[in-house]
Every structure is written in structure tokens, then in C-alpha cells.
Amino acid sequence: MAEPQLIAPTVDVHASFLAAMEEFRADGAEAAPHSNLAGELRTWAARWRSVEGFAAYVELTGGVERDERADGVVAKSTRWWVADGRYLGRVTFRHSLTPSLLDYGGHIGYAVRPGARRRGHATAMLRAALPVAHHELGIDPVLVTCDDTNTGSRKVIEACGGVLEDQRAEKLRYWIHATATATAAGQESHRRG
Template identity: 80%
Template sequence: MSPQLIAPTVDVHASFLAAMEEFRAEGADRSPHSNLARELRTWHDRWPSAEGFAAYVGTVGGTSYDERADGVVPSTTLWWVEGDTYLGRIALRHRLTGTLLAYGGHVGYAVRPSARRRGHATAMLRAALPYAHQELGLDPVLVTCDDTNAGSRRVIEACGGVFEDQRAEKLRYWIHARRPTADAHI
């Protein structure tokens, strides 16, 4: 079975827990602006129970069309899985605020540490682009990365990202979601 994007599901509970421990071990929970970090801090104690994990999946799963009171824009979260193994996640923000335009972009993704350097980030982003265009009407999409993250820069460029500029530590790229990219169907 090849990896694929799916809506979050309780079916990957065990591998999700292992992935979150990998992220915590590398310090991902200490990032001040990351959704993953916020979820690691907020949900870590509840994820181990079936009920807690189901509540989490219900909260982050699929598409949120309502803007939250704290200014978080509507988004769609998808997980990159192979069978019952959680490999990573991608979030597609439906619109850009001033902060997202400058630093965050439409897309945020993370691959669990033990699955990195195997092409998963590139494949996941490629698989998400048609969804961003067809389901959310986004085109082009803005993807950003830290200027020190050479791996993410290569992922974005491999998916057709065109560099626009750098703002503070963030590199900003635009990708035309409606244009097919090589290996778009994983």
C-alpha cells in the first residue's frame, strides 16, 4: 500500500502516539507559533486514551469552515498514512490573514522524524495541491519555510514553488495548485 492523504482517523492511534513522542523528543512542543506544538502541549495527556484521541480527531479532523474566536482561520487537516501507520500531516488554511501572508502561508506540514528523508513531504504536498484547488478553490497557494530549513525549501521547489521573497526568517513561495505536478497521484 502506498502512502495517501486521508481525513484524521482513530485507526492510526498507536502510530500517531509514537509519532508525537518523536516530535516531543526533538522539541517540537516548544515552538511558539506551530499548530503541532500547540496540539502537543494541549492534547498530550489526553491522546493515550481512546476517548481522548477520538475527541482530538473530532476536533482537528477534516475541514473547519468557521473562524475561531482566537483568529485561527478556517482550515482542512489531512494525515499522510501508509496502512495504519501515521507518517505526517498537512494543514490547508482557506484564506490568508496579514500574518499568514507574511509568515505562515496556506500550507503547513510536518513529517514524523523517523519517516523523514524518504520523500514523504514532497509526495504529501503534491497530493494536497489538487485538493487545495478543487475542494477549496485555492490557486495559487503560499507555502513558507524557515530560511535555515534546506529540506523544506527543496520540497517546496520540487512541487513547483516559485520564490517570491524573504520576510524575516521566512522564505515565501507560491505554487499553482491547478497545474499538475509530476507524481501528483501517490
């Protein structure tokens, strides 16, 4: 298998994307209260099946969208984690923070399809997303949050240089600076070398 990459959404992974969405649905993703993926499962699932509906979704998701929240609107963009034409997950970038995103959502949200979990994709995906946030979107530091019960996500964030600031309700809040990202990437390439 080729190394996965973060790419702009594409119609080329239609079948794999549909299979991944069924995995997410079976895993209960629609019930997540603050999840873009949950909202998309509820509003797009019926349209994704058709070639035209999926193309419309890809066009919308591939650009900069408006993320409307009760406390404001922020720009957001999405990249997909793909290897050999297979959809493995996604990263959503929120270009700025509203009060609720500052407490619960952060700048980056990510999801690995259930069938591809526990293979290092989340860590690799977040590592690949951080330079996009820092260099392309000018976000430094980056806020990434996770549920206090999500040990796997906590380990991913910490492996990518996340420094815990605090806990608000059930959310742990981590900040990742560009320098921490470069240090973590250097350590990883040293381990592989």
C-alpha cells in the same frame, strides 16, 4: 508497504499517532513558535492517550476548525499521511490568510514524523495536498513558507512547483499555481514511466 495517502484523521492509527507525537516531542516540535502541531502537543498530549480523548481529537481535527490568531480567525482542515495503518505525517490547510499567515504561515503547513524523514514523504505529501487546496478548497495560488535555514523544506516546495516571491524575516515565501502543480505531477509520472 502500500503507497501513503492523505486521509481524514482516523482513530485507526491511534498507537502509531502516539509514537509519532513522542518522536515530534523528542525532536523539539513543542518549541516551534508558529506551529499548529506545537500547540496541539501542549494542549492535547494528555488526552490523546485515552481512547475517548483521542476520538474527541480525531472528531475535532477531521472537520473544519477555527484557527484563531491575534490578527484574525481562519478556517483550517487537516489530513494525515498514512500507509498500512501507520501515521507518517500531516498537512494543515488554512482556507484563507490573515496578515501574519501571509507573512509567515501560508495556506499549507506540513510535518513528517522524525522516524519517517528523508524518504520522500514531504514531497509526496505536499504534491498530494496541492490538488486538495486547488480543487476542493478553491485556493489558487497556494502560499507555502519555510524557514530560510530549512534547506530540505525549500527543496520540497521547489520540487512541487513553488516560485519564491520574497523573504520576510526568517521565512521564505513561495507561491504554487495549479498549472505548476499539474506540470510537476506530469514530469514526475514521466520520470517513473
